[in-house]
Amino acid sequence: MYKADEKWKNVDQYFIDHLVKEDEILLDVKNSAKRNGLPAHEVAPNQGKFLSILAEMINAKRVLEFGTMAGYSTIWFARAVGDNGQVVTLEVNKKCAEIARENFIKAKVAHIVQLIEGPALESARKLVENKVEPFDLIFIDADKPNNPKYLELAIELVKPGGIIIGDNVVRDGEVCNPDSEDDSVQGVRKFISAMAENPLLSATAIQTVGLKGWDGFSIAIVKK
Numbered sequence: 001m002y003k004a005d006e007k008w009k010n011v012d013q014y015f016i017d018h019l020v021k022e023d024e025i026l027l028d029v030k031n032s033a034k035r036n037g038l039p040a041h042e043v044a045p046n047q048g049k050f051l052s053i054l055a056e057m058i059n060a061k062r063v064l065e066f067g068t069m070a071g072y073s074t075i076w077f078a079r080a081v082g083d084n085g086q087v088v089t090l091e092v093n094k095k096c097a098e099i100a101r102e103n104f105i106k107a108k109v110a111h112i113v114q115l116i117e118g119p120a121l122e123s124a125r126k127l128v129e130n131k132v133e134p135f136d137l138i139f140i141d142a143d144k145p146n147n148p149k150y151l152e153l154a155i156e157l158v159k160p161g162g163i164i165i166g167d168n169v170v171r172d173g174e175v176c177n178p179d180s181e182d183d184s185v186q187g188v189r190k191f192i193s194a195m196a197e198n199p200l201l202s203a204t205a206i207q208t209v210g211l212k213g214w215d216g217f218s219i220a221i222v223k224k
């Protein structure tokens, strides 16, 4: 790994210790993932808080999330939208859905969160068909090969002026390798190109380092 890794981690831990007090609930959500053998794919605490601040900045009341896992980022969003808001989160894995539902009850956000179990593509298509109230913020954090399709659905489901955030867009640096044979890399590359080419979107992407190593996210504002 990289020499800087230890330093990145220490700095992240310093910021987290000072600025991002995770309560027992968030710590327990991470442990629930670990106990159940899920990969530690939840966002870092300082990134979870960053997402919740972004949601509060735009006064988001409706958030859609592709990919729930144990519900860690979902809870950050639920706290941001508050009791009068709603977070709809899409999860294909039965075990994740079960764990996440328990976590939403423990976190006292079950009245804010609607978890839809099943393939996110199908669930999101149904949301479009059912003409649900559009979302202020959409977080794409599920299987990366489907990112281009999730983006199309997100554009249909987002409010004018709303934002679409994509997690894990760096792929260990392979995102800039056009010849990569990794479906996740190609999914993210098509996702980036689709944002670039869509006149409705103004997008950028940021690399990050920290507790979880080297990664990054994209953010787009939708002008429709």
Ligand code: DHB
Residues within 6 Å of the ligand: 041, 042, 043, 141, 142, 144, 167, 168
């Ligand atoms: C991966 C996916 C994630 O959502 C994440 O936060 C980290 C890694 C992955 O597919 O490798």
Ligand code: MG
Residues within 6 Å of the ligand: 041, 042, 043, 141, 167, 168
């Ligand atoms: Mg992620």
